[in-house]
Each structure stands twice: as structure tokens, then as C-alpha cells.
Amino acid sequence: MAPLKKISITQIFQRRRTQLIFTSVLLLFSLFIFLNFSLTPNSITSITESTPSTLPSATSHLLYASNYISSLSSVYRSVTMESVSNSENSVENGLSFAKKITSLSVSGEKEDDFVRKKRNSCDMFDGKWVLDDSDPVYPPGSCPFLDSTFNCFNNGRFDLGYLRYRWQPHGCDIPRFNGKKMLEMLRGKRMVFVGDSLNRNMWESLICSLRISLVDKNTMFELSGRRQFRTEGFYSFKFQDYNCTIEFIRSPFLVQEWKLPIVNGVESRRELLRLDLIQATTSNYHNADFLIFNTGHWWTHNKTRKGRNFFQEGNTVHSELNVTEAYTKALKTWAKWVDKNVNKNKTQVFFAGYTASHFRKGKWNSGGRCDAETEPITDDKYLAAYPWMMKILESVISKMKTPVVYLNITKMTDYRKDGHPSVYRQPGETERRLGTSQDCSHWCLPGVPDSWNQLLYASLLMSSKKSNNSH
């Protein structure tokens, strides 16, 4: 592997200065055009303010019992399990309580303070984006392991305002991402992301965020030496000095997709989705130390949404099935599989929320666009309604035996209409034609997914603190 040239941001800028000037002019021009459009997004739905919830008394004393993992997990049952009873069989509804307990207050290096006992409560997914002048976790264009589709800077996106925001929860401060510390926590462990390309987006962000903290960057590599991560069903990065792997398994529905078998020598093109089977993968991942699931975007596609002759259970192919029902069945299949196969003493399970797309003036395949978006949404009334999928997810998770940490990133991400690749979805396209389809679903890297990982890091800090305390 050729050693990478070290490039500082300033060098990048110098190298690209001429381009930059040109782009700025272009940008000003597009901004001008943009301002002449109406700024109304497609869906304006008002969001009801979440009601301030008072903590049940059982949970408040837990703040002093160092049971911090619960705090983060909006959905997590083990808090009351310990406080109410030790019965292995009691399955409690995690949703109702654990939502807003957290420990707080940290900045900079003092992560330990993060788990300092405080009476305050905090839902770290409830907050706002604030301007912040510190550098992104890794410099734009610096990570060799980014799919070109996320590598907006290399593809010519030079307006870097979208890298200047930091997530600020309303009730507490979260620690900055610290790659060294995170790798320490992952030492000897295996972390697996399972889901769709949004989860891959998050996985690549984590790979790059951790990589930059290594002194010798050649000590991490993809096990098969791959440099693009879109075509295969499985990828695994090894961080040699930490003896840990961070993997991605493609499973956009979590349940099994398949094609009808060949009949009379004719291969069917018909695809079906088995709602009653978890997707089989080449990698056995149920016993990893950390599992991070997601699913969502594929449930909004036409074929899925219409649900005609697409969903199958056992030998039955439903001629028509409402997608809401199908999604619920699939998630229950997933939940059952997790409860049966994942050892909750060993494995910590996460589930990431659904992150909405921001297409204006059309859909992804009909001229919808998000270029020229350079600022996050600031007014909640322009956010999308809380997705129906997440309501179902929350309800399914709350009935599981396995505690699931719910990374409730849906709303925080919805603010960030400025963070998509838009036209910068591939390299070398110098002429940005109207009419080419834009990517307003995924996220530039560095960018918004780095903040998801910051929250993941915060959850790990809290849970490692918890397990240290229990020894």
C-alpha cells in the first residue's frame, strides 16, 4: 500500500484556489437564483413539541446508581430491570422511562465528567445545530476510504459552511469525538453495521474518524484490500494495533430479499421480500460486540410502497399488502431474531433512526434537488413529520427482551438540508447540468454522519463507564 501523502487543509486550498474562486462566483450566482425561488420545502408539517416528561421516581435514584447506559438509550429497558426486579423474564417497556435521564456536562478532554452524576436530565438527540469554528474530525478530501459518492469535497464541493456546525443538545454538552479513546474502547472487539447505504454512510464516517487518530495509518486496512464499498454485501476494516474490526453488512430491509427460482429454464425477474426471514449473510455477526442496525429508505420505494405481489411469508405471496403492515412484520422478525440469537450479556445492540431526504421541486428521479442549500433548517415547522416507520420501530423495540440503544437521529438530521452531496455525487462532472439526478438522501463526508458517530461515541463512553462501575 503506498503511503499517503500528508496534506493539510491549507495545501488543499492552495491547490484548489483557482477552482475555489471560480466556484465561489458560481455559488454566489446560484445563491442569487436560489433566493429567487420560494424557499418552501415540499412537505411542511408542524411538529408537536414533545411534552416535557417528568422522570419516574424509580429512575431518578438511578442517576446515583451509575446506571448510565440507560440514559442515552431512548429505548432501553434494563434500568428498571435492575431497580424493580432482577427477574430475567420480566420484559418491561423501555420506552416509557429511560428517555430523559442523562448525565452531563463535559467539554474537551474531560470525558469522565460526562458521566458525572447530576440531577439534570438530558435527551442528547434533542437539541440544535450551532456554528462552531473547530475543524471537522478529519479534513475534507483526506480519507482514502470514502466512496466517491460521499466525497463531496473531492467532487468539487468547495462551500464548506456545512462543516461548521456542531450538534448541541438542549440539556447537556457532549464530548468531542476522540478516536484514540474510541479505539481503546473497541480494543479486541468487533463492531458491525447492518443495514442500508445510510448505515454505510455512518460506517465510512466512523472508519475515517478513527483513522485520523492513528499515528501509523498503514495499520488499518480493509481485509480484502477494497477501496470502494458499494457493490459487495460485506466489508471489514481491521485496526491492527487495537485488534478490532469494524464491519458493514448490506441488508437494506434487514429481512430477506430474493428472486423467484428458475422455472422451466426461465429465470424470473420478479423479486420478493420474505417478511418472516432475517437476511442471511456471508458473515455470522450475531456474536459481535456491537451491532448497529438501520432500515428505512427502501421501504419508501414504489415497489415496496405499493406492495403488490412483493411481500412473502412462508409459501404465501401477498397479492397486496400495506407497507405499514409489511414493515411491522419485518421489524418483528428482526426483533425475534435478535432476542433469540444475540447474547445481551456480550453484545450491545443499537438501532439508528430514519434520516429524511431533502428533495425540493421533485423526487429523486424527477428533477428533485438540494444543491445551493448552504444552511440547516432553523425553524421546526419546516421539518418533516416524525416518520411512521420510527413510531413502529420504537414500539417494536420497547417489547424486546434485548436492550436496544436507539440512536434517535431522525430529527437532528432533518435540520441538515445543507449536508447532502446533491450534484457533487461523483467526481469529474465539471458541468453541473440541471436534469442530472442529485443525491439528497446520503450525506457528504466529512459531514453530518460524523455527528451521529459523536453520539455513538458518547453512548459507548457511558456504557463503558457503567461496566467499569459494576466491577
Ligand SMILES: *[C@@H]1O[C@H](CO)[C@@H](O)[C@H](O)[C@H]1NC(C)=O
Ligand atoms: C425521538 O425523537 C423524536 C423527535 O425528537 C421524538 O418525537 C421521539 O419521541 C423520540 N423517541 C424516543 C423514543 O425518545
Ligand SMILES: *[C@@H]1O[C@H](CO)[C@@H](O)[C@H](O)[C@H]1NC(C)=O
Ligand atoms: C484479538 O481479538 C480476538 C477477539 O475479537 C481475540 O480472540 C484474540 O485473542 C485477540 N488477539 C490478540 C493478539 O489479542
Ligand SMILES: *[C@@H]1O[C@H](CO)[C@@H](O)[C@H](O)[C@H]1NC(C)=O
Ligand atoms: C412511483 O410512483 C409515482 C406515483 O405512483 C410515479 O409518479 C413515479 O414515477 C414512480 N416512480 C418510479 C421510479 O417508478
Ligand SMILES: *[C@@H]1O[C@H](CO)[C@@H](O)[C@H](O)[C@H]1NC(C)=O
Ligand atoms: C396502510 O394502513 C395504515 C393503517 O393501518 C393507513 O394509515 C395507511 O394509509 C395505509 N397505507 C396505504 C398505502 O394504504
Ligand SMILES: *[C@@H]1O[C@H](CO)[C@@H](O)[C@H](O)[C@H]1NC(C)=O
Ligand atoms: C447473562 O447474565 C445473567 C446474569 O449474570 C445470567 O443469569 C445469564 O445466564 C446470562 N445469559 C447468557 C445467555 O449468558
